[in-house]
Amino acid sequence: MIKGRRFAAIDIGSNAVRLLLSEVFETDNGPYFRKISLIRMPIRLGEDAFILGKISKDKADRLLNTILGFKALVAAYRPLGFRACATSAMRESGNGEKIRKHILAQTGVDIQIIDGKEEARTIFANNPWSRLSDDSVWLFVDVGGGSTEITIFSNGKTVSRSFGIGTIRLLEDLVHRSQWKDMKSWIRDHTRHLSGIDAVGSGGNINKIIKMAKCTDGRTITYGKIKKVRDHVKFFSYDERITKLGLKPDRADVIMPALKIYMSVMKWGGIQSIAVPQIGLADGMVRIMYREHIHSRKKQKSDGTKIQSTPSPGKTDKP
Incomplete structure (x- = not known):
């Protein structure tokens, strides 16, 4: 039985928050990425951020609960890499950074609020x-x-x-x-x-x-x-x-x-x-994590160092 490498990504968008559980298989034609599960929570943070200039307590609480639920699923999935990124709604909200820090304190998940160029680069990795x-x-x-x-x-x-x-x-x-x-x-x-x-x-x-x-x-x-x-x-x-x-x-x-x-x-x-290949930001995050994982393994192998174990869902990889 061929065993794939597991990765998980959370995409905190303006309309919805998504959790992607993915598995990567090595083939003669290169890596094959397979979606195991994609869970979508329609919170619509942009409705607050773009109109009010900040995210309301209600939606901030819903986001926190969503991240808590997603974290439990990620822990059960046991991926080699895990990352959480937020885009325009969080980066343009006056309290986006405050909410990010609160979620980190409550869940251990370190959300990376990325700018437009980083978002485009990540999508381009697909x-x-x-x-x-x-x-x-x-x-x-x-x-x-x-x-x-x-x-x-x-x-x-x-x-x-x-x-x-x-x-x-x-x-x-x-x-x-x-x-x-x-x-x-x-x-x-x-x-x-x-x-x-x-x-x-x-x-x-x-x-x-x-x-x-x-x-x-x-x-x-x-x-x-x-x-x-x-x-x-x-x-x-x-x-x-x-x-x-x-x-x-x-x-x-x-x-x-x-x-x-x-x-x-x-x-x-x-x-x-x-x-329309049915890919998005979360898919790009998985591909970047996979490439970083392969690069890290090669480097550790050449250096003779011990390969690190699976990270905790609370230890989000940084882009």
């Missing part, structure tokens, strides 16, 4: 970049509740940018026209000299959109099909999106803003279709 040839051209877009991260790979190099345009911000009318113009200019400036751009999308919304579009391969969706989904969904009320379209309550209201963002990015980048 694919076998080392196998991309220098003449490959890729655009990676991740749409969250508080921000949109875009990374472009061309000529063997990458350039990333995080934009304060997210589904919750759009829902609450918190995105200024100048921000749209900024993203449009940046995308066009970095893609106008490129041709044959392949695109990859990540985030819970694009995964739902591709399912709604009923794409034959289940992994790639064209601009035209995304537009059809948008034209179909817009005729349903919030309640009908839940009862008739089967969307979760915290997905039913942000689906339209997400469609607008993805369609805008594709239009400005001249992209006809986008691949």
Whole structure:
């Protein structure tokens, strides 16, 4: 029986908090990453952070209880590596750091509040970049509740940018026209000299959109099909999106803003279709931990030192 290496990651986003339990197997074609379990808790921290400027006590308590529950699951899973990261809602909240310290004191879980560039870099870790040839051209877009991260790979190099345009911000009318113009200019400036751009999308919304579009391969969706989904969904009320379209309550209201963002990015980048491999920030965290683990094993082996044992869930690895 082949034994895989286990890793766990917590992604504290603006719309939901996710726990990913993953296992990595070594194969002749490289590491194979398999999701064992993905648990999602819809707390919507961004609703407080972006409107009030701070996270309310109610949502802070819900986050604490969620981390306590996730910590117990991680302890039972016994991973080789464990990491917890928070994105735009926590980093922009006036009391984000205070909440982070409180959770650390109560649970032992050291949450890393990462900036937009680190978030983009982590999401970018989701694919076998080392196998991309220098003449490959890729655009990676991740749409969250508080921000949109875009990374472009061309000529063997990458350039990333995080934009304060997210589904919750759009829902609450918190995105200024100048921000749209900024993203449009940046995308066009970095893609106008490129041709044959392949695109990859990540985030819970694009995964739902591709399912709604009923794409034959289940992994790639064209601009035209995304537009059809948008034209179909817009005729349903919030309640009908839940009862008739089967969307979760915290997905039913942000689906339209997400469609607008993805369609805008594709239009400005001249992209006809986008691949949806069903990956996100937590998957990138697992891949980075795996690479760090392999590097550490090689170094310890060459140095003749003892390989460390499995870390406690309270000892979060730092990125």
